[in-house]
Amino acid sequence: MFLNSTKYYTAALSVLVMVSCAKKNEQAGQQGPPAVNVTLEEVKSTDAVYHDQYPASVTALNVVELRPQVTGFITGIHFQDGARVRKGQLLYTVDAQLYSANYDQAVATLNVQKANTVKAQKDADRYHELDKNDAVAKQLVDNADAALEVAKKQEDAARASIAAANTSVRYTKVFAPFDGVIGISLVKAGAAVTAGQTVLNTVSTDGQLAVDFNVDQKEIYRFTNLLKNAKSSDSTFTIAFGTQIYPYPGKILLIDRAVDPQTGSIKTRLTFPNKDNMLRTGMTGTVRVLNTASKGAVLIPYKAVTEQLGEFFVYVAADSSKVSQRKLTLGEPIGTNIIVKEGLKAGEKIAVEGVQNLREGATISTGTPPAAAAAPAKK
DSSP states (O other), X not given: OHHHHHHHHHXXXXXXXXXXXXXXXXXXXXXXXXXXXXXXXXXXXXXXXEEEEEEEEEEESSEEEEOOSSOXXXXXXXXXXXXXXXXXXXXXXXXXXXHHHHHHHHHHHHHHHHHHHHHHHHHHHHHHHHHHTTOSOHHHHHHHHHHHHHHHHHHHHHHHHHHHHHHHHHTTEEEOSSSEEEOOOSSOTTOEEOTTTOOOEEEEOOSEEEEEEEEEGGGHHHHHHHHHTOOTTOOSEEEEETTEEOSSOBEEEEEOSSOBTTTXXXXXXXXXXXXXXXXXXXXXXEEEEEEEEEEEEEEEEGGGOEEETTEXXXXXXXTTSBEEEEEEEEEEEETTEEEEEESOOTTOEEEEESGGGOOTTOBEEOSOOHHHHHSOOOO
């Protein structure tokens, strides 16, 4: 009898324990995961002013490689490396002895041809006089006229030889093609140079320098309008080298004739004054183009944005204390904030703190976390 009672009570106790555990599990399932503590911020719109940035390179508006037009030896260098030169200034001389001798020979040949022409003219005149009296055969008259024409043509050829020889003599001197700065000479006095091949030096302008950069073909309309509305004192275009911004603004000069089909971009050129000679050909920097087109732009803290596989999202709070993930199209960063082109509108609330703990449909809390509330005060 006692054993039966014990078994009965044991079975009843087991049933009570199982029912209690089931209720606890059911309550735990109904409660779900704890709410994530976050900080919410209301999305606002503002008139954003920022700079679009493009990689750029500095180049001279005019640059020429100096090459000799005759073959020979350098006999003179008439400038200091890196100096400013004026248009027409003598820079190099090539040994002119051979070319001067050729010129003298051409002059002598011309004199001989002139004498031959005079003789041929006299012969022709004499035969024509005889022909008037039928004292000479017609063939001799024709031969005299032909000889005169040959002599005249030979005289013209001699004059052309003089011009060619004179040109070679002039080409033994290399002059500056325009005002600018010359580089370090690539040849020394006595060096052998070949016509059209040997590079002697490079001259480039430096009063104004060009800055070239590529823009996407979608921006052609915008930059065309900037080109039409270019102003002499505009500050739309600036250039930065690292953290240093060049103190003088630039002007848009031109947009290239065609889009590069491989990159879908088009080259655009600015000009910058080079008053203090701080710009040098070959420098690379970042063109900054002032953009004031974002009227009423949506601006949010960049820390609220999460990235997944190259796409950007934020968590938007709903009235039910839950968040939903929203895909965004981002614009330019402005300090610690970033412009949102698509995906948000003013008045919505997004999570900006505690984002790393959120997921789609998560329940949020904006109060003090329980752990922080229960922490004892420090003495």
